[in-house]
Amino acid sequence: MIQELNLARIKDELRDARGQLASLLGLREGTKVERTADEMDQIQAAESRELAARNLDSLARQLRLINEALDRIEEGSYGICVDCDQEISPRRLSAAPWAKRCVRCQEASERAGTDGSRHSIELLREAA
Numbered sequence: 001m002i003q004e005l006n007l008a009r010i011k012d013e014l015r016d017a018r019g020q021l022a023s024l025l026g027l028r029e030g031t032k033v034e035r036t037a038d039e040m041d042q043i044q045a046a047e048s049r050e051l052a053a054r055n056l057d058s059l060a061r062q063l064r065l066i067n068e069a070l071d072r073i074e075e076g077s078y079g080i081c082v083d084c085d086q087e088i089s090p091r092r093l094s095a096a097p098w099a100k101r102c103v104r105c106q107e108a109s110e111r112a113g114t115d116g117s118r119h120s121i122e123l124l125r126e127a128a
Contacts, residue, residue, distance in 0.1 A: 010097045011073055014066050017098075021063045025056060065098040072100070081105050 072078040079088050083105040092099050101109060 007073055007078065010078075010093070011070065014070050014073075014097055018063060018066045018070070021059050021066065025059050025063065062098070065100070068100060069098040083109070 069078065072080075079090075079093055080086070081088055081102040082100045084102060086102055088099055088102045092103060099106070
């Protein structure tokens with residue numbers, strides 16, 4: 001149950017994680033473009049930049065999820081699945097405090113390869 005959660009502790013954890021991610025996002029050394037005469041060095045540098053860009057994208061996505069979780073805490077909707085409106089288990093929230101979906105809806109979202117909007121529409125159709 002949501003009442004079992006210590007929202008103040010979760011809020012502090014999310015804020016700490018947000019600060020760490022924000023500082024990591026400030027480090028963009030891996031995306032710097034360097035020119036070199038050797039074609040193999042250019043290929044390796046391009047691959048390194050691509051990896052750094054993917055890492056930055058992943059960090060930015062995680063930061064967005066954390067900010068959304070903090071917003072849900074403020075709104076009073078933290079711990080409620082954004083797709084099915086059921087409670088997210090305290091165990092899941094303990095493992096991933098930024099979780100916005102219950103396990104069932106998260107799995108469906110991942111299978112669909114979407115952000116869950118298609119799954120939300122399917123749930124609405126089932127409810128009708």
